[in-house]
Amino acid sequence: MTAQQTDALIDALSAAASPVKRLASPLARAVAALAGLATVGLIAILLLPNDNPLAMRGAGGEMQAGLELAAALLAGVLAVVAAFHVAIPGRSRGWLAVPLPALALWLGFSGLGCWRDLARNGPSGWELGHSMDCFAFIIAASLVLGFPLAWRLSRAAPIDPLPVAVLGGLGIAALSAFFLQFFHPFAVTFLDLAVHVIAIGVVIFLASLLRRPMLRPA
Amino acid sequence: MASGDTNEESWGDLLAAAQRGDGVAYRRFLIAVTPFLRALARRRIHADEVVEDVVQETLLTVHRVRHTYEHGRAVEPWLAAIVSRRSIDALRKSSRTSAREVHNPLAYETFAEPSANTIEAGESAKELARLMGGLPPRQKEALELTKLKELSLEEASAESGQSVASLKVNVHRAIKRMRIEIGKDLFE
Numbered sequence: 001m002t003a004q005q006t007d008a009l010i011d012a013l014s015a016a017a018s019p020v021k022r023l024a025s026p027l028a029r030a031v032a033a034l035a036g037l038a039t040v041g042l043i044a045i046l047l048l049p050n051d052n053p054l055a056m057r058g059a060g061g062e063m064q065a066g067l068e069l070a071a072a073l074l075a076g077v078l079a080v081v082a083a084f085h086v087a088i089p090g091r092s093r094g095w096l097a098v099p100l101p102a103l104a105l106w107l108g109f110s111g112l113g114c115w116r117d118l119a120r121n122g123p124s125g126w127e128l129g130h131s132m133d134c135f136a137f138i139i140a141a142s143l144v145l146g147f148p149l150a151w152r153l154s155r156a157a158p159i160d161p162l163p164v165a166v167l168g169g170l171g172i173a174a175l176s177a178f179f180l181q182f183f184h185p186f187a188v189t190f191l192d193l194a195v196h197v198i199a200i201g202v203v204i205f206l207a208s209l210l211r212r213p214m215l216r217p218a
Numbered sequence: 219m220a221s222g223d224t225n226e227e228s229w230g231d232l233l234a235a236a237q238r239g240d241g242v243a244y245r246r247f248l249i250a251v252t253p254f255l256r257a258l259a260r261r262r263i264h265a266d267e268v269v270e271d272v273v274q275e276t277l278l279t280v281h282r283v284r285h286t287y288e289h290g291r292a293v294e295p296w297l298a299a300i301v302s303r304r305s306i307d308a309l310r311k312s313s314r315t316s317a318r319e320v321h322n323p324l325a326y327e328t329f330a331e332p333s334a335n336t337i338e339a340g341e342s343a344k345e346l347a348r349l350m351g352g353l354p355p356r357q358k359e360a361l362e363l364t365k366l367k368e369l370s371l372e373e374a375s376a377e378s379g380q381s382v383a384s385l386k387v388n389v390h391r392a393i394k395r396m397r398i399e400i401g402k403d404l405f406e
Binding site: 002005009011013016017018023025088090091156160218 | 236237238239240241242244245248249252270273274277278279281282283284285286287288289291292295296297298299300303
């Protein structure tokens, strides 16, 4: 390749200049995406059968359930916001770390809940419980939420799709785990928590694997 | 022209105009940023040809993602991220290629007229004979019968007494061995 070919390429590209729709700011696009995901989640909570599990868990004195819920929501929201930022060339790589404190808080509160459950119920705190249902819920909900999110992220044609896929995967997995709490009328055991974490890992892995067809990088 | 110049339109203004479909502004933008892109690519890559490849790939990417530039923000980090990505792609491609292929610059020096290649053909024949001379007898026999005499595997098997499977294995090993020898010669 030569500099003359570069000049010819510039001529060809400028001749092909057509108006393009400028993307809105990453934050605005993230808010729009989150509003869409919240609507889907809200409809699911209202339509799918549940016995107000939050009240059932709260009645058991497990107030950390509210903190778990808030931390999961925060981790999901921050991961989605970060994904929209890193999809744009030149944005700070610091966005990769933004959801981590909320993620740590979420896992910390969940672990604390498991510990209290173990102290209260003894060895039954190690049982698997309904973990496989939770696993299936997180994977299925992530798929439902993931496709529209990937479509929105793909509009930036991210030049480096891996961090975008990892953050997007973490975001939808955390939001799915948040929605799971509305159908989860029992405290989690350590094994339940481990299964939740594995499910999140599987979602991130799948998102990374599918990053090219889903995000259509430039 | 640098992005911060006040006498001329800044890169950001030109790119914003390009987003609106202004071909003249787009051309000025691409011409203005190309030296910057080339300088960034040279920081990572030393081969001039590859640098120019990276510049061209970057220009194509800029065209594809020009809608992601937010007017008012600095253009340089946006461009630098694209150059960086395309440089990494080029380095990966180059390491994949060098892992699989042996580069022999003399191999390109052939001419369309067969008679013009007589000298090179003679040297190639000598080189081939030398390489084949270093092969174990059964590998050499397998290669001669199947590749030079162009016999079918069955015919070569009948002539040499080697089974078809054995011929295949010996041809494969012979080619592999010769490839390694060629690689050694080029890098010594």
